Amino acid sequence: MSSQGPFADLGFVAAVARKDLLQELRSRAVTVATLFFSSITLMVLAFAVGRESALMQQAGPGALWVALAFAGVISAAQSYQSDLAEAAYEQLLIYPIPRATIYLGKLIANWLTMLALGLVLLPIGSVLFALPLTPGLPLLVATVALGTLGFALIATFYAALTANLQARESLLPVLMFPVVVPILLAAVRSTDAVTRLGNAALAGDWLQLLAGFDLVYLVVCTAIFHFVVDE
Amino acid sequence: MNTRTARRPLWLSALGLATLILFGVGAILALAVSPPDINQGDLIRIMYAHVSVAWVCFLAVGMTALFGALYLWRGRPMDDVWSVASAEAALFFGALTIIGGMTYSKPTLGVFWDWDAKLTLTALLVTLLVGFFIVRGLVDDPQRRGRVSAVIGLVTLASLPFNYLAAEWFRTLHPAKSINLDGSGITMEAAFLGILLFNVAAAALAFAYFLFERVRLGRLEVQAEASEDDPPPTGEAVHV
Numbered sequence: 001m002s003s004q005g006p007f008a009d010l011g012f013v014a015a016v017a018r019k020d021l022l023q024e025l026r027s028r029a030v031t032v033a034t035l036f037f038s039s040i041t042l043m044v045l046a047f048a049v050g051r052e053s054a055l056m057q058q059a060g061p062g063a064l065w066v067a068l069a070f071a072g073v074i075s076a077a078q079s080y081q082s083d084l085a086e087a088a089y090e091q092l093l094i095y096p097i098p099r100a101t102i103y104l105g106k107l108i109a110n111w112l113t114m115l116a117l118g119l120v121l122l123p124i125g126s127v128l129f130a131l132p133l134t135p136g137l138p139l140l141v142a143t144v145a146l147g148t149l150g151f152a153l154i155a156t157f158y159a160a161l162t163a164n165l166q167a168r169e170s171l172l173p174v175l176m177f178p179v180v181v182p183i184l185l186a187a188v189r190s191t192d193a194v195t196r197l198g199n200a201a202l203a204g205d206w207l208q209l210l211a212g213f214d215l216v217y218l219v220v221c222t223a224i225f226h227f228v229v230d231e
Numbered sequence: 232m233n234t235r236t237a238r239r240p241l242w243l244s245a246l247g248l249a250t251l252i253l254f255g256v257g258a259i260l261a262l263a264v265s266p267p268d269i270n271q272g273d274l275i276r277i278m279y280a281h282v283s284v285a286w287v288c289f290l291a292v293g294m295t296a297l298f299g300a301l302y303l304w305r306g307r308p309m310d311d312v313w314s315v316a317s318a319e320a321a322l323f324f325g326a327l328t329i330i331g332g333m334t335y336s337k338p339t340l341g342v343f344w345d346w347d348a349k350l351t352l353t354a355l356l357v358t359l360l361v362g363f364f365i366v367r368g369l370v371d372d373p374q375r376r377g378r379v380s381a382v383i384g385l386v387t388l389a390s391l392p393f394n395y396l397a398a399e400w401f402r403t404l405h406p407a408k409s410i411n412l413d414g415s416g417i418t419m420e421a422a423f424l425g426i427l428l429f430n431v432a433a434a435a436l437a438f439a440y441f442l443f444e445r446v447r448l449g450r451l452e453v454q455a456e457a458s459e460d461d462p463p464p465t466g467e468a469v470h471v
Binding site for chain 1: 303355356358359361362365366369370378379381382383385386389390393394396397398400401
């Protein structure tokens with residue numbers, strides 16, 4: 001498609017990602033809403049679990065990832081809604097660039113948004129659920145990075161599919177949660193292994209599952225994305 | 232042309248009859264002929280029905296994705312029909328697998344649900360298939376409907392190994408270093424295995440019958456849809 005050599009597509013990916021991130025940076029509509037939404041989810045879950053500190057520590061990693069998952073769904077759906085609202089999405093599709101570059105660009109933007117959210121939620125969750133963060137901080141950051149990448153891969157993909165359907169708000173989680181169950185499980189277990197158990201080797205095993213999931217879905221979703229978008 | 236496709240062909244009726252007979256013989260073999268298991272006693276008889284529908288369920292999921300991929304490649308409406316027919320069978324056999332699994336689990340393990348990896352995998356699969364049909368119901372354009380459901384079918388297939396691994400590791404709370412997807416380590420006597428395979432054949436034949444019958448109906452639907460709006464849609468859905 002492109003005339004500027006094999007790496008021109010990377011430029012398109014960067015351009016789409018830059019556009020989405022700039023838009024988010026200027027409006028801050030999604031970031032603020034999802035940040036408060038997920039913080040409140042964390043608090044609600046903390047109330048639901050009770051006040052026993054051992055139980056809180058056990059439930060902490062799960063609560064953290066549930067809050068992050070819900071926020072991720074909202075932010076991925078929003079990344080298409082803001083485009084659709086101004087008819088910018090149609091224009092984006094008209095550009096003579098491979099459709100996969102649109103997916104990858106939006107993926108990067110969604111991932112960075114979720115990653116930032118995850119890194120903000122970590123200390124909040126650590127305080128609310130009394131989870132120690134410092135011992136395995138690099139592993140914890142790796143877990144958040146790979147876990148949010150997995151979420152973003154599926155959320156960005158299915159958000160494009162549901163973007164112009166009725167009942168998309170409830171449809172997106174229905175479609176994506178059964179697929180991201182392995183991500184949720186692996187991320188929760190890895191977070192648990194790092195924070196509560198202090199077992200780096202165990203976390204490493206779960207991180208391998210996360211990395212494998214991310215790799216497979218990166219290939220699958222990129223390959224079939226152009227069937228998902230409308231003409 | 233219309234009257235010819237509208238009438239059920241003779242071979243299909245014969246296949247239905249053969250399915251019924253094979254199913255009956257399989258049930259007799261499982262309920263009366265099979266000896267009770269040393270450990271599980273008569274509960275082993277549930278296994279014949281449960282395992283056979285489970286295997287066919289996963290076969291049907293594979294065919295959903297296969298015909299979905301063919302639709303994306305060639306864009307023929309009939310590939311979509313085959314894919315949907317397989318998906319409906321997968322949902323049906325998946326629901327049967329869960330019911331059978333819970334029936335089997337209650338007397339052997341004492342609970343209906345113990346987060347067994349295969350049962351969890353099937354439950355997730357059923358939710359994926361329900362999503363497949365919800366989305367289909369929301370898209371009016373037949374070509375877009377076919378593309379979107381083919382994509383969901385492919386993602387569903389891709390999710391199976393991960394869901395299995397995660398469910399297996401979730402139960403043991405630790406990643407296993409080696410995985411036996413076929414449950415090896417479980418050995419089965421020839422008498423049990425023979426009856427199981429017979430029941431698998433009966434379930435597979437039932438699947439084939441459902442599939443052909445549903446594809447026949449689907450072909451009529453495609454024809455009706457094509458005669459509704461002219462020009463009739465021919466093979467397209469070309470993307471670059």
